[in-house]
Amino acid sequence: MRLSKTLTAVAVASVLLGGCTATAQQANNTTAAAVMQQQNLPEVEIKYESFTLDNGLRVVVHEDRKAPIVAVNVWYAVGSKDERPGITGFAHLFEHLMFNGTENYDDEYFGPFERAGATDMNGTTNSDRTNYFQNVPTPALDMALWMESDRMGHLLGAVTQEKLDEQRGVVQNEKRQGEAQPYGRVFGYLAEQTFPEGHPYSWSVIGSMEDLNAASLEDVHQWFNDYYGAANAVVVLAGDIDVETAKEKMNKYFGHIAPGKPLKKLESWVAKREGTKRATMEDNVPAARLYKLWNTAEMGTADSTYLSLLVDILASGKNSRLYQRLVYDEQIASMVSGFQYERTLAGQFFIIADAKPGVDMDRIEAIIDEELAKIIAEGPTAEEVARTKFSSVAGFVRGVERIGGFGGKSDVLAAGEVYHGDPGYYETSMEQLKNATPATIQAAAQRWLTDGAFVLNVVPQPKYAAGEAQADRSKLPEVGDLPQLDLPELTTFTLSNGLEVALAERHDVPTVQMRLVIDSGYAADFGGKVGTASYTMSMLREGTTSRDSLELSKELETLGTNLFASASLDNSTVSMDSLVTNLEPSLEIMADVLMNPAFSDEEIERKRGLWIENIKKEKAQPTSQAYRVLPKLIFGDNHAYSIPFTGSGTEESINSLTRADLVAHADNWLRPDISRLVIVGDTTEAEIKPLLEKYLGQWQAPAAPAPSKQFTEVQPQQEAxxxxxxxxxxxxxxxxxxxxxxxxxxxxxxxxxxxxxxxxxxxxxxxxxxxxxxxxxxxxxxxxxxxxxxxxxxxxxxxxxxxxxxxxxxxxxxxxxxxxxxxxxxxxxxxxxxxxxxxxxxxxxxxxxxxxxxIVDTLEKGKGMExxxxxxxxxxxxxxxxxxxxxxxxxxxxxxxxxxxxxxxxxxxxxxxxxxxxxxxxxxxxxxx
CATH class of the missing domain: 3.30.830.10 (Metalloenzyme, LuxS/M16 peptidase-like)
Structure with missing residues (x-):
């Protein structure tokens, strides 16, 4: 792989950098209030047709001709819940085996797809299903269907003892890798402790080492015969295809495959708990972490939807009640989060918090209990419910811009069919969400969260504070001539303040994305305090001279807009993703964040503690720890790149940062004459340019000459x-x-x-x-x-x-x-x-x-769209x-x-x-x- 300059895998944790967004205050409060009052939630319709082959294979087709690609998404209604004690981990093991060759293509599954240019390609297993998916250029569709049908109908002859042993070893290394991470053993332990013995969710998806070691070839073959028949599968084709073509190709490649054995499956087993159960786990972790959870309603119920909204209000993001209490106001936690874990047999409601050093976990739990009791007694506010609804729907809209991948159209349709027997079930989910009220959410909380909690404290170890086949199986289908790349034209213009703007129109879904790229980055810290650039950019979202930090976060969440400010190695960026309907108020916020950062002493100190805690977490995670150490070893002591490539600096440098350091960095580096704004989305130059002039035209470069980063020569190492x-x-x-x-x-x-x-x-x-x-x-x-x-x-x-x-x-x-x-x-x-x-x-x-x-990368190289x-x-x-x-x-x-x-x-x-x-x-x- 080729890595860009950002090394996102080890970038500073988003939770540290304050919520996901920034917001606007009085000038646009009327807009935010109107959005909430009118509930102007965006609508997305995913048109589809479905049919069933004679062997019971269900097929769903969505036509989307915006690009010459087709998403092939195959879901099997089998997951770890279909296992039993003694044979755990089989569903996930088969996910691996099905990438390892078939009877008619006994080689690595990725090979033909890599040659054909497949993207978004992977396979995953969870408690309730196993899926395999890829986006392929339209001429490669026959190849993709041949491959998917071959592993559905012609796999077992290629599953040998040698392959079983090989993939068993890979899975066990995956298990080791997960458990080697901080808190990596938690979810397996929670599964055992929160569900009764024998419950299908009482073991982890990856299974136990003992069961994996004991799996025989006969056991594995029987598992496949039991669960991978055509009648237990769903195939979704989305993109450059129509239903008639889909019928012809699906019958050709899949029509001969046996339906498989009839299956009996549980539909619900919530296992609601009584009383409170507690446990403590020692682990190689940088901070004490509290998990508090309840067994709740299963996926598809209205209560599950209501609890999903509730957990966002209570524990997700800067606007949440627990973030404001624990992280923002009392500053006793470095992180708080939560989620409703939706599964087909049962749900679980999670609240998670990391304690700052020296903080008693009981104190954190008491505040969690206090805020939960308050919301159970009084319910959430109408404003909280409206804001969270809009944010949830906006996230769904952004996801279904894509035909494939997680959250894409094919994923949504497949999930609906496998989990609920209805590809269009997303409409039911949206209706449940839209109908949620403070009263219905309060009632769900009263039903599920008043009893039965499980509390786990994870503390640092002492050293740390049918018929014949219609398709020819003798060879893979040829991939036809591939379509030519056809990108939108790039329109460029310059604002009155000299800011260069590049626009590519894309009118598929009603969103606009833009990225302001500034020639700075944390290489600009050379000669100063490492971490200054990242810290400064993160502070842009912590309040302006007219909006405090929480107001910013609340307003953008209400508008359904994402706003990020960050630094990478060679540049700094301010990025915005807005719905078209709220583009103007979002731009006003972006301009305010860029031009009027408050850098309040209170916010600087609040963030400092979180930042230091995140550095400790980076040093506890092996890969990020290596990327903190390696650059200095390779570039030496006197180079702009001799810094932790996470961009977070060191504990010493962050502790020494002052407000004056941050203001000086912003004054020196945040200027239009070393910046470029790139926009892609549902707008035109005529529509966007006046708005940019109105809100960004006042951003002026200071009189001082533009700065530039300083680089010294580095000599290659001569020996290992x-x-x-x-x-x-x-x-x-x-x-x-x-x-x-x-x-x-x-x-x-x-x-x-x-x-x-x-x-x-x-x-x-x-x-x-x-x-x-x-x-x-x-x-x-x-x-x-x-x-x-x-x-x-x-x-x-x-x-x-x-x-x-x-x-x-x-x-x-x-x-x-x-x-x-x-x-x-x-x-x-x-x-x-x-x-x-x-x-x-x-x-x-x-x-x-x-x-x-x-486009950003191309323009940074001084090149154009050609x-x-x-x-x-x-x-x-x-x-x-x-x-x-x-x-x-x-x-x-x-x-x-x-x-x-x-x-x-x-x-x-x-x-x-x-x-x-x-x-x-x-x-x-x-x-x-």
């Missing part, structure tokens, strides 16, 4: 080095190795990207196929090209089981050295990667956010020799800097025995011990 960080008791070692590489926009950037993708940048890359699929030592191994403005890094990463740490390092080195030696990139590998990168282009820009991000549209041609022109030469130029396995985080009592001697280079043990801050 090893840095070890101890994490006692962890079931996995996290291995990350890297060295300097070309910067973003390098002349050979496409060749570097192709070279890296073959090595470790895709599921079927060499590293992943070795450590995950062949050895079963890791849930996933990758390499990435981290490309920043001034320099880049090649990084290899693999979380591996502890007892295979040494061997995994050896395999990583074998892949690097072989790539440069007797096993260079092959023509087949290059062809596969090129096919993937070009074939997926027509569907790559389906969403406004995807198109917006690509350059973006001709990307496929440039990829196709790269020759194999160029990729091999690029590997020789870029890869330096003899000069890798290794950061290995694990239980040193088990791995240190083995790592030292490899003689990779000088070994240094670091503390969690990256200081040598």
């Amino acid at each position: 080095r090893v840095y070890l960080i101890d994490q006692p008791g962890t079931p996995q070692s996290t291995i990350i190795a890297g060295h300097l590489a070309p910067a973003d926009g390098a002349d050979n950037e496409i060749a570097v990207d192709l070279m890296n993708t073959i090595l470790g940048g895709s599921f079927t890359s060499r590293l992943n196929m070795n450590l995950r699929e062949d050895k079963g030592w890791s849930y996933g191994a990758r390499s990435s090209w981290f490309a920043a403005d001034e320099a880049g890094m090649i990084l290899a990463s693999a979380p591996v089981q502890t007892d295979k740490t040494k061997e995994s390092i050896q395999e990583i080195l074998k892949e690097f050295n072989g790539y440069l030696g007797d096993n260079p990139a092959t023509a087949d590998e290059l062809a596969k990667v090129v096919a993937n990168k070009t074939a997926k282009l027509p569907g790559a820009y389906e969403t406004k956010s995807a198109l917006l991000g690509s 350059w973006l549209e001709t990307y496929g041609q440039r990829v196709n022109s790269v020759e194999l020799q160029t990729v091999q030469d690029t590997a020789d130029e870029v890869l330096r396995p003899d000069a890798l800097t290794w950061v290995i985080i694990g239980d040193l009592s088990q791995i240190e001697d083995d790592v030292r025995s490899l003689n990779l280079g000088e070994v240094t043990i670091l503390d969690s801050d990256g200081n040598a011990l």
Whole structure:
């Protein structure tokens, strides 16, 4: 994979940066009030047709011709709830096995799809269902249906003992990886404790190690025969397709598959509890965390909808009552959240809070109980209900912009059919939501939340404070000629204050997204206090001179608008996503946030404690800890990139920040002459330009010359080095190795990207196929090209089981050295990667956010839309020799800097025995011990 400059996987936690949005006050309070009063909730209709094959397979078709792609979404009505004690984890194990080859295509399932340019491709398992989904270019639809039908009807002959053992190992490493994370053991324990023995939700989806080890080949085959028949499945086709075409293709590929055995299934088992039960768990966590939950009404009931609204009012986001009490006012918690866990047999209502150091968990729980008792006695306010409704519906509207993926149209239709027997069930859910009142929500709370709580305190360990087939199964269908990339034209203009604006019109759903990109980022902290840029940008959402922080959050939630301000390595951004109907008041808020930040001392201090707590959490999570330490090791002490790549700074630097530091950063860097505004959405230049002039035209550059970031020259490391960080008791070692590489926009950037993708940048890359699929030592191994403005890094990463740490390092080195030696990139590998990168282009820009991000990146490189549209041609022109030469130029396995985080009592001697280079043990801050 190629990483952008943001390293979002280890970015500062959103909960730390204050709610998801910012808002507006008196000038627009009338607008917000009107929205609430009128309940002007946006409507979305997902038109569909459905039919059932003779074998019982249900098919749902949604036609959407905006892009030449089709979402193929296959849901099986089988999940972990269909297991029983002693055979847990089977549904999830089969999710893995079904990616591992079939009787007629006995190879990695991802291969043909990568060549065809599939996007949004994955498979997931939960308590109630297993699904497999992918978006494919229209000419690849036959291939996709052949593959999906082959694993539905022709799988078991390819499920051998060898494959079972391999995927069992992968699943067990996935389990280890999850449990190695802070709080990673919690949900399995809660399942056991909150449901009675034998209840289908009393075990985790991933199952137990003992059951996975005991699974025989016969057991596994029987499981498939029991649950994966055609009559227990739903296929949704959404996008560039019509129902007649769907009928012909579905009968051809799926019509011969047996219905499967008749099944009897539970429909409800809530298991409502009585009394309060308590437990305490010690874990390798950075902060004490409280979980309080109740067993509640199942999915599809009105009460479940009401409880979902209630938990948002009570514990979701900055406007919630518990956030305001625990985090904002009393400042005794660093995080509070909540959710209604909706499942088909039963629901669960969760409230979660992280205590600040030294805070008694009983004090936090008492406040939770107090706020809950108040809402049970008095009900929520009409304003809270109206605001939360609008926010929920706006989120749904944004999700169904896409045809596939989580929350996309095909996902919504499949869920309706599998869970409720109605593809259009979302309309019932929307009706329940719209009909919710303070009284109905209060009544639901009284029914479900007055008794039966389970309370878990997770505390740090002591060291821490039918018929013949119609389709030819002898070969895969050919993928036809792929459609050409056709992007909207880019309109550019300049506001009176000199701000450059670029607009791409996209009129599919009534939303507008925009991103203001400022040439700063946390590389601008060089010579100052690290973390200043990120802290300053996050403070933009903590109040303006006319709106305090809570008013901001409340107003934008009422408008259904998302507003974010953040910093990445090389730039800072203010992003907004608004419904068209509320675009003007949203722009007014965005302008106020940008031009009039309050930087109140009270908010600065409130955030400081949360920020420090988040840094502690970063240091407790192995991957983010590595990304805090690695940059300084690679770039040295005197470079703008020698900082934690999370952007959060250090505890020392954040503790030293003053209001004057933040104001100075904003005054110096937030200016229109080093910024660009990019817009994608349902608007035109004639509509948007007057609004931009009205609200952003007053944003003026100061008289002082524009600043620029300062970069020093960095010398590549000449020899390998090893840095070890101890994490006692962890079931996995996290291995990350890297060295300097070309910067973003390098002349050979496409060749570097192709070279890296073959090595470790895709599921079927060499590293992943070795450590995950062949050895079963890791849930996933990758390499990435981290490309920043001034320099880049090649990084290899693999979380591996502890007892295979040494061997995994050896395999990583074998892949690097072989790539440069007797096993260079092959023509087949290059062809596969090129096919993937070009074939997926027509569907790559389906969403406004995807198109917006690509336009921003293109303009940052000084290029235009033609350059973006001709990307496929440039990829196709790269020759194999160029990729091999690029590997020789870029890869330096003899000069890798290794950061290995694990239980040193088990791995240190083995790592030292490899003689990779000088070994240094670091503390969690990256200081040598």
